[in-house]
Amino acid sequence: LTIMDVALSETGSKTPVGSGIVMEGLYGSLTLQSDGTYSYKVDNKLDTVQVLRNPSDALTEKFFITVKDVLTGDSVMETLTITVQGQNDAPSMRTPLRDVSFAVGKSIAIGGLAANFSDVDRNDVISLKATLADGGALPAWLSFDASTGSFSGLAPSGTAPAILDIVVTATDLAGLKVSDTFKFNLLAQPVPNGGLAPDVSILADTNNDAKLNA
Numbered sequence: 001l002t003i004m005d006v007a008l009s010e011t012g013s014k015t016p017v018g019s020g021i022v023m024e025g026l027y028g029s030l031t032l033q034s035d036g037t038y039s040y041k042v043d044n045k046l047d048t049v050q051v052l053r054n055p056s057d058a059l060t061e062k063f064f065i066t067v068k069d070v071l072t073g074d075s076v077m078e079t080l081t082i083t084v085q086g087q088n089d090a091p092s093m094r095t096p097l098r099d100v101s102f103a104v105g106k107s108i109a110i111g112g113l114a115a116n117f118s119d120v121d122r123n124d125v126i127s128l129k130a131t132l133a134d135g136g137a138l139p140a141w142l143s144f145d146a147s148t149g150s151f152s153g154l155a156p157s158g159t160a161p162a163i164l165d166i167v168v169t170a171t172d173l174a175g176l177k178v179s180d181t182f183k184f185n186l187l188a189q190p191v192p193n194g195g196l197a198p199d200v201s202i203l204a205d206t207n208n209d210a211k212l213n214a
Contacts, residue, residue, distance in 0.1 A: 003034050004066040004075065014066065026061045027084050036067075040082050052086025053121035059084040090176035091119045091126050097168060097182035104155045104189035108142065113149030117170040117178065126170045133165035133181060142184075161188045 005014040006023055015021060020033045027049055028042040042049060048059065060083050068075040095116050102108045119126050130144040130151070131137065138144060142153040149168065164184040171177045 001036065002068050002070055003032060003036055004068045006030070006032055006066070007064045008062075010064050010077070012064070023063070025063065025082070027059050028082070030063055030080075030082070032063075032065070038080070042084055047120070049084060050089065050120040051122035052084070053088050053124055055085045055087070057086035057122065086121075088124075088172065088174040088176060089119065089121050091117050091170040091172050091178045093178060093180055094118050097180045099183040099185065101185040101187055102155070103187040104159045104161065105157050106154065106190075108151060108153045108155070110151040111148070113151075113168055114147075116149070116168075116180070119170075119172050121172070124172050124174075126172055129169045129171070131167055131169075133167050138166070139164070155186055157189055159186065159189075162186045 003017045005016050006021065007014045008023075008025065015023060017032055017034050020031070023030045023032065025040075027046060028040055030038060030040050032038045044050065051057075052059065060081055063080040063082070065078050065080055066075055067078050093116060097113060097116060100110055114126075114128060117126055117128070128144075128146045128149050130146075139153075139155070141155045141159065142151060144151055164186065165181055166184050167179050167181045169177055169179040
């Protein structure tokens, strides 16, 4: 037996196999030899492939191959069915997290970090978690809303300035993760009037009574 040609449909254009051929399919490429040996390489760049999350998520495509009996000259069309099964992909970063700066005594608002993460798998769900880089909890004055990836809070007066390395981790339903770190620069509390004494002026009215303006 020898392989004569291959097509993407029963009535489609047939491509001679010769000593071997590579044919592009819907979800990858088929390498077929004249002796019937073959391999198939999935195109993982395709969105239709990437959205497959579980082995039960599958795509199929067919190749129609003409097989010839070299002794009798008879030929027949056989169908090669390729099944592409899903495999879970880890979440990924759309854009890196940006460093931020806030002063002691000022309201903190960092919104929408959930948009920085994505997962190509269909129907997958990402959960977010925020910790310090050493795994410790965030300061009591800083809250994290995991549903939106937003931080809020206010460092009270007397809090020492610091630079915090904060890690946000996105985890999918299968437990695969991706993390990114940003720096939270907590600045010293602003000093009223720049720390200078207020301007003072003394005015005298017509009765020579002095008035102190500050």
